[in-house]
Amino acid sequence: MTTALNTPTTEFEKKDRCADLPHRPRVLLGKMGLDGHDRGVKVIARALRDSGVHVIYSGLWQTPKSLAISARDEDCDVIAASMMSNSHLVLGPNLMKSLAEVGRPDLPVYMGGILPQEDLEALAKAGISKCFTTGTGLIDIVNAVREATKQRGDQVGSGTAQLARDISLAHDSKPVRKGAVRRRPRRVIGVTGSPGAGKSTLVAQLVGEFTRRARAGDARCRGRCGVVAFDPMSPITSGALLGDRLRVDFNSLGESVYYRSLAISGEDYHALPEVIELIGGAHADPAQAFDTLFVETVGAGQNETRIRQFVDFTAVVLTPGMGDAVQMDKAGILEIADVFVCNKADHPGENELVRDLRDVAGKRPIVETVATRGQGVPELLDALLG
Ligand code: B12
Ligand SMILES: Nc1nc2c(ncn2[C@@H]2O[C@H](COP(=O)(O)OP(=O)(O)OP(=O)(O)O)[C@@H](O)[C@H]2O)c(=O)[nH]1
Ligand SMILES: [Mg+2]
Numbered sequence: 001m002t003t004a005l006n007t008p009t010t011e012f013e014k015k016d017r018c019a020d021l022p023h024r025p026r027v028l029l030g031k032m033g034l035d036g037h038d039r040g041v042k043v044i045a046r047a048l049r050d051s052g053v054h055v056i057y058s059g060l061w062q063t064p065k066s067l068a069i070s071a072r073d074e075d076c077d078v079i080a081a082s083m084m085s086n087s088h089l090v091l092g093p094n095l096m097k098s099l100a101e102v103g104r105p106d107l108p109v110y111m112g113g114i115l116p117q118e119d120l121e122a123l124a125k126a127g128i129s130k131c132f133t134t135g136t137g138l139i140d141i142v143n144a145v146r147e148a149t150k151q152r153g154d155q156v157g158s159g160t161a162q163l164a165r166d167i168s169l170a171h172d173s174k175p176v177r178k179g180a181v182r183r184r185p186r187r188v189i190g191v192t193g194s195p196g197a198g199k200s201t202l203v204a205q206l207v208g209e210f211t212r213r214a215r216a217g218d219a220r221c222r223g224r225c226g227v228v229a230f231d232p233m234s235p236i237t238s239g240a241l242l243g244d245r246l247r248v249d250f251n252s253l254g255e256s257v258y259y260r261s262l263a264i265s266g267e268d269y270h271a272l273p274e275v276i277e278l279i280g281g282a283h284a285d286p287a288q289a290f291d292t293l294f295v296e297t298v299g300a301g302q303n304e305t306r307i308r309q310f311v312d313f314t315a316v317v318l319t320p321g322m323g324d325a326v327q328m329d330k331a332g333i334l335e336i337a338d339v340f341v342c343n344k345a346d347h348p349g350e351n352e353l354v355r356d357l358r359d360v361a362g363k364r365p366i367v368e369t370v371a372t373r374g375q376g377v378p379e380l381l382d383a384l385l386g
Contacts, residue, residue: 040113
């Protein structure tokens with residue numbers, strides 16, 4: 001017996017509640033300030049994902065400025081800020097100020113968590129669109145997100161804010177505004193490998209290292225860098241949890257990196273060439289242009305090699321304990337590598353992995369990394385920049 005792809009695997013009410021909207025809602029879930037309460041935000045993230053929403057989680061300890069940059073760059077329909085640390089009256093207005101500064105004063109903000117009744121008026125005055133106190137039903141939150149999801153216009157502002165909108169339209173196969181400049185960046189680097197291999201952590205470290213070198217005047221790191229990170233879209237609800245950007249420390253990188261998370265089914269990269277060119281063409285000034293672009297694939301299996309045709313250079317990330325030497329001889333993903341990254345070098349089996357890989361790598365470099373500690377990252381960036 002075969003099972004249709006859209007048959008849910010559990011009794012949980014996974015259901016596409018957004019199919020009738022003009023586009024998939026994109027919600028940025030953010031936690032600002034020194035607030036470690038992440039249970040609520042995770043509950044909301046799952047409920048929204050399981051209702052067909054594309055949820056971007058930016059992680060804990062965001063500043064109002066970094067959350068505003070994330071919201072602009074991701075072209076979200078609404079920010080959902082969860083506040084449990086009694087700092088909403090300061091951080092809420094600061095977020096509104098930052099949104100105006102980064103060119104998206106129109107972006108709606110919902111706030112929830114521990115919000116005393118007597119503070120709600122001040123938050124509304126500051127420009128927060130809706131407040132939700134504890135005990136809000138999940139379906140109410142889904143409905144509020146639906147309400148915030150309006151037809152997208154093709155003009156939203158200028159600079160990076162406009163780039164983010166252009167990408168949304170291109171990714172949805174809708175016409176991009178006339179006048180959008182398209183230019184392929186100087187280099188486009190694909191980062192692929194199995195789910196959880198550490199691709200996002202590596203990319204986060206690479207963009208940090210790139211930015212440090214750019215600031216120090218290294219000619220190979222001219223301009224700024226960008227990232228397009230793909231995560232999978234649910235075959236049941238079309239929802240997605242876009243969790244790659246959470247590895248990047250935007251509190252320190254700020255505007256130095258353009259980061260965009262996108263959901264796809266399988267290896268459907270049909271819009272990627274246009275997205276790449278829009279990013280490369282967004283800024284005319286060479287010092288501001290996103291001239292080096294990293295593309296992180298969805299966690300890939302042996303067979304998933306399509307990324308190769310869209311990028312100039314491919315890094316394949318492997319981890320210890322993936323199998324014996326026979327695995328190395330199989331056709332597929334190892335064949336598309338221009339550089340091999342043996343990440344999680346702190347795990348047992350690293351030496352065996354490198355030894356087996358040497359047999360198939362030929363002249364292609366093998367770089368050992370511990371992405372969580374930044375170990376091996378300068379060497380990897382050297383290998384990628386050529
Ligand atoms: C569990 C808990 C913890 C856990 C956190 C675990 C984790 N990883 O999240 C631990 C033990 C670590 C913890 C620590 C602390 N906590 Co605590 N904690 C709680 C507790 C008991 C429950 C929170 C919870 O998880 N609820 C379950 C989730 C699912 O619900 P939720 O978070 O409320 O989210 C729901 C809604 O609020 C809403 N929602 C939330 N955010 C948003 C955002 C949007 C946009 C929308 C639409 C909806 C929405 O949707 C969610 C689903 O329905 C609350 C008290 C309470 N009953 O609320 C205190 C509480 C939040 N903690 C509090 C405090 C003070 C602390 C500590 C400072 C120390 C302390 N005294 O305990 C530390 C600080 C930790 C830190 N690093 O920030 C205070 C906060 C006071 C305030 N803000 O005025 C509370 C209210 C307790 C109290 N009455 O004093 N805490
Ligand atoms: N011990 C160790 N853990 C690591 C290392 N690199 C990444 N991790 C951890 O591995 C987990 C997955 O890392 P990600 O960077 O999200 O992996 P990914 O390949 O992007 O995952 P997907 O996008 O889901 O395919 C996280 O918990 C990281 O902290 C490493 O070098 N050593
Ligand atoms: Mg990832």
